[in-house]
Amino acid sequence: MHATPPRKRLARRLTATTAVLAATAGVLSAATPAGADSARDLGHHKRTVDVQLLSFNDLHGNLEPPQGSSGTVTETQADGTKKAVPAGGVEYLASSLRSARKGHPYSVTAAAGDLIGASPLMTGLFHDEPTIEAMNKLGLDVTSVGNHEFDEGRAELTRMQKGGCHPKEGCFEKGRKFRGADFPYLAANVTDEKTGRPILKPYTVWKRNGVKIGFIGVTLEKTPGVVTAEGVKGLKFGDEVETINKYAKELERQGVKSIVALVHEGGQPASGSYNYDCDSPGPGDGISGAIVDIAKKVTPQVDALVTGHTHQAYACTIPDPSGTPRTVTSAASFGRLYTDTTLTYDRRTKDIVRTSVASPRAANHVVDRTQPKAADMTALINRWNKLAAPVANKPVGYISADINGRGSEAYEKPLGDVLADAQLEALAPADKGGAQIAFMNPGGIRSDLAHKASGSEGDGVVTYGEAFTVQPFTNMTATVDLTGAQVLALLQQQVSGANQAEPKILQVSRGLTYTLDLTKTGAARVDAASVKLNGTALDPAKTYRVAANEFLVGGGDNFPAFKEGKNKRIGASDLDAFTAYLTAHSSKTAPLAPPKADRITVVK
Template structure:
């Protein structure tokens, strides 16, 4: 028959609608289905469209994230920007299930950090609730991220294979944790003794004769951003070399269609999820590690699903042969998912990469106006009942939102609160004798939202909300640092591994300095401006400095702190935070967001 099948007519109308929206938003770049040379397209009727749904950096956000962590920015047709509430596994599951309708070939993949740094509902139970939810929403495969190693290699293996927690046992009476139904891929993470990958390096998805290989890797720099004890005995290899190695192996096995799941990402030129990443040209709207990695990954790989930076982008970056290839990321916390079309040639077994006007990869909002997935609502209710005795305990009150992770400046109001809490917890002579405190920004996982607090906008902060902000339960350390070492640490915020993406430490009251962003590298920290309680830092003097154990171990690219002397181990960072909130706030006198004026920024 010559008539166009109904499914293809629908697909064409959808593509036309996408093109119209792209034009309305000023998006004119040519993204494409992601593989073989476009100069030799497959004959009509020989190909099938495979739907690749993907997301990344979920971090156990089963319930809708609060504050700015639960919104995305959307460019409107007239060029204005709109903030849209998004996220929550009830809505993510509904979104994915709706997206799959009408697509007989659909695979769902993720790019790591699905667990770890999770809110209390998941973190309290070592992320078993999140894996249960991911099983229910039919995730097919994921790479590992750095946060999958937060509790160590043995715990990651348990998360994959199942079994009750080794020290806390089974959390539900009569139920044993069954593990992940999907494979975690660790192609570039090997055992130092055996040289073998910790878990599977790749997997092959098959459906009705269609075969697509998935290779999963995490960033090579994982040892710099996780607790050393969690990765003892493991080696992390170069991302490009590893992907290229396993792409050759898959190719020799006859698997020609390949997708890399890479927990490393980029920095888009816009904060809006639907901006044109390929304007003025392919890949021009993105920078950072993924931009260089994508240019070096073998052309055998047909698409890259990425993560880690918590940014949203659907870009086209040419592979080493010059052919266009999609590189995508769906922000974080389940606020977006990416829908990529892979055109599969049944005869060659490869993906046909052809330049087309309509985008081949699109990010979609997981909006909260759609119906909730009932099975996820039941799952959340079940685990919330178990968590209730701990989660609902009030620990403080706030007068307004206190921005942390979503703050746009190097210094955030919540960062100031946390640093002050850590100083207060370790300042007494018998508890470390700290004179100042430093907090790594990546350890602040959420805002404190007035509206979300208590559920009715009354400003009450629960233990669950405090846990969401500080979920790692790192122990506080107080160490001796000379003024020279302290200055070196401040300079490492904007130099070395942190040159391209500065990690500005949050500082306690009394410490002030100027950050001159018109300069480069270490010179951005104006040495003469660094003062403690109004007195210049003396390079020869010794100071007692509080920080969490991760930072004290040199984490996040701060080697200046690694070999410090006279270490005192204090309470956990979470205990310091909750104790401070209780001591400094009440319903009658809530905590007011600080001004965040300790760091003077010159732009």
């Protein structure tokens, strides 16, 4: 028996919904006196109708509530103080979205990429099939691809869309065949190098009772720099603005004048609070980063931008090229927030109403954990957890307190030090690579290690599942020869070149110390004289054995100095190195304590 193609399933779902709405409209019109302007009127005969756009981004398979700081959002209180609010978990996200949709006959749900990839073990172990299944139940209508949709390559992304069992591991549940996404994945700026054609649909049109809204989906043009080379092999990633503008014109030619761009690229608001006003003192003044330049250049034909990638929360208005305000939003990450945007659709012009003083209204809302859980999501999680339990629940170590890897604003993270030390220890033996220095990329640390976990294994116990959540990519490690001059260049590339605007500070292994002087600019922020290994100044002419995961060694995250490495030797996976380190350096009576994180001296 063949699975129904996703496009047809989507069409059936929308058709069925339209039929229900039409029937409902008939009942309401019969019950409402002639001429009455009832709040229950579906708006079929009004010139304008409010369309609710619900959106989120960067879920990364976090179906269960994320641990530690990854499971909270910062909320600024009336008195100016800040409060950490527990948030996230697909059981609560589903409840939030379903509650938000009530009373809104015109409601569409969209996402801006990275729904899968870098996922916790419960879904990552099964190549994110549970996440796609959850999104189907959630009622997601459309999403763009993100860079992490390419973690396992084009063929696997195609399987996520079309369905079918894993080509190597087969079906994960007896009698069940993965059916794929009921919603379209959009990849307008991702083309086949040979044919020049998009690998998935570039856009889709959402329709309801004569209302038409086009969605164009793109990911960041720089995706090849943040994904393994194998994951993007044979693909070309085009300019975001050029692509969006191209397909906006195509939609206009088809009579679709209301357009939303789903852009997996983002910005950095001036505050980490989800309720920060990034339009103070003026539109878009409180946000910086790549998305600002994109928003200012995307054609005015596009009425709103739903964004992601930076895992930040914002609901801003940034003027389009004509000077008209336009909403640019992001709902942080991991399902902790959702954005509710009101799009006022004019039936006569077939466009969204936007003026010089008003823009579609948007706000982020917390996916709080005090509300009831969605029962169908609970059942889904329990089902997949049962399959994952034999692997996930195995203890691999013990910790004495939380070891933060993401939450702190500090450049050096305690968990980053642990991971770098783990790779150094795994690759230090002469027959394993002879490593003297190890680096860990900050983006590869996907979670904190929480002392009090959500599971039942007991405080301080680190399970394999928790370790996997921290390092879900299972990258192989490698050791290469780099001269002292190349190591210095590597450190300087953290804060210069492509990383100058948004520094990527590598986590360093024990013995390596240096000063990061933020009062200076570019490469000068890392002074050669400050770099020492075991207390001895780095020798520019000397060769050192340097370890990292293969993503970094391949020049990922804009570190071209790594590509100059010689005598490469492949080691264990980063996850195996991490779990082995935890097992070797902790026990129930002597748990691992958080490192001091004193290897990088920061001058501000």
